[in-house]
Amino acid sequence: MQLTVILSMIFAIFIAVFAGLNSKVVDVNLLFVQLEMSLAIIILISAVVGAAIMYLLNMLKGFRHSRALKAEKKEKLILKKEIKNLNDVIAEKDKKLEEKDEKLEKNLNKNEDNFNQKEDNYNKNELKEE
Numbered sequence: 001m002q003l004t005v006i007l008s009m010i011f012a013i014f015i016a017v018f019a020g021l022n023s024k025v026v027d028v029n030l031l032f033v034q035l036e037m038s039l040a041i042i043i044l045i046s047a048v049v050g051a052a053i054m055y056l057l058n059m060l061k062g063f064r065h066s067r068a069l070k071a072e073k074k075e076k077l078i079l080k081k082e083i084k085n086l087n088d089v090i091a092e093k094d095k096k097l098e099e100k101d102e103k104l105e106k107n108l109n110k111n112e113d114n115f116n117q118k119e120d121n122y123n124k125n126e127l128k129e130e
Contacts, residue, residue, distance in 0.1 A: 012047075015044065019039075019043040023038055024038070024039050025038055025039070026038075026039050026042070
C-alpha cells in the first residue's frame with residue numbers, strides 16, 4: 001500500500017514537471033468545438049481523467065470481488081448446513097445399526113442357549129438309552 005502511494009506521488013511529480021516544461025498554447029479539436037489551450041493544462045486534464053478512469057475500474061473490480069466473496073460465504077454456509085445434515089443422517093444410521101447389532105446379539109445368545117439346551121437334552125437322552 002505504501003509503495004503504491006510513493007509511486008503515485010513520484011508519477012504525479014513527473015506529470016507536473018512534464019506539463020510545466022510543455023506550456024506552449026496549442027489548438028484542441030473536441031468533435032464540434034475548437035479551443036486554444038496550454039499544453040500543460042491538456043496534459044494535467046488527461047492525467048486526471050486517466051486516474052479517475054483507473055479509480056472507477058478499480059472500484060468496479062472491488063465491487064465484483066465483494067459480490068463473489070459474499071456468494072462464496074453463502075455457499076460455505078449452505079455446505080456447512082449440508083454437512084451437519086449428513087452427519088445427523090450418519091448418526092441416525094449408526095444408532096439403527098447399533099440397535100440391530102444388539103438384536104442380533106440377543107438372537108445369537110438365544111440361539112446358543114437353545115442349542116445348548118437341545119444338546120443337553122440330547123446328551124441326557126443318549127445317557128438314558130444306554
